[in-house]
Amino acid sequence: MTQNKMTAPVLAHRNGQKRAIVKKHNSIVPYLRGAVKSACVTLGIYIAAAVAALNLPALLVGVLVLNALLGVWFALDEEVAS
Secondary structure, three states: OHHHHHHHHHHHHHHHHHHHHHHHOOOOHHHHHHHHHHHHHHHHHHHHHHHHOOOHHHHHHHHHHHHHHHHHHHHHHHHHHO
């Protein structure tokens, strides 16, 4: 019984804060998602060229940057879904 009283205000506060952030930046999120998507496509072409040239350092850098971009992509999808 006391556990419900302790956790409910914390969860309500977090959800309230998150909704305020999404509403505040909702107009720019589609543009950011488009920019990240075009960067991922461009990076995919870069990785294909690095594989064709057997350039291992460029391939490694490309994969690491693609990983970071996909992390940003999924973070933006999370904001839209909330």
